[in-house]
Amino acid sequence: MFTNKTFNKTGEKQESAETVFAVGSLVKEAGEYICVPCGRKQYFEKGAMFTSCFSCMANKKYEDDRFFQDLELWEKVKTA
Numbered sequence: 001m002f003t004n005k006t007f008n009k010t011g012e013k014q015e016s017a018e019t020v021f022a023v024g025s026l027v028k029e030a031g032e033y034i035c036v037p038c039g040r041k042q043y044f045e046k047g048a049m050f051t052s053c054f055s056c057m058a059n060k061k062y063e064d065d066r067f068f069q070d071l072e073l074w075e076k077v078k079t080a
Contacts, residue, residue, distance in 0.1 A: 019076040023050050033074040041077060050074050 020036065021027075030046040035053040044050060052072055 019078075021050050021074050021076075023052050023072040023074075025050050029076070031079075032077040034077050036073040036075055042074075044074070 021033070027044040027046055027048045027050060030044065032041050032043050033050070034041050035056060038053060038055050040053055040055040042053070053074075056072070
């Protein structure tokens with residue numbers, strides 16, 4: 001999971017957890033996640049590892065037939 005350094009009202013640094021996870025990281029909460037580059041949704045079970053997005057891997061329109069390896073991120077879908 002990535003963290004984002006922000007500043008509170010008094011100007012002190014604080015870290016806030018984001019809901020973006022890299023491929024290969026452990027799923028800490030079961031639920032639906034969305035692929036950041038392409039928008040495809042996929043359900044992951046708690047304890048599993050985030051996998052590469054098959055839609056991104058299958059998409060051949062990227063330069064040199066590569067998908068965006070550096071952007072392989074999943075974001076937790078927020079429920080209302």
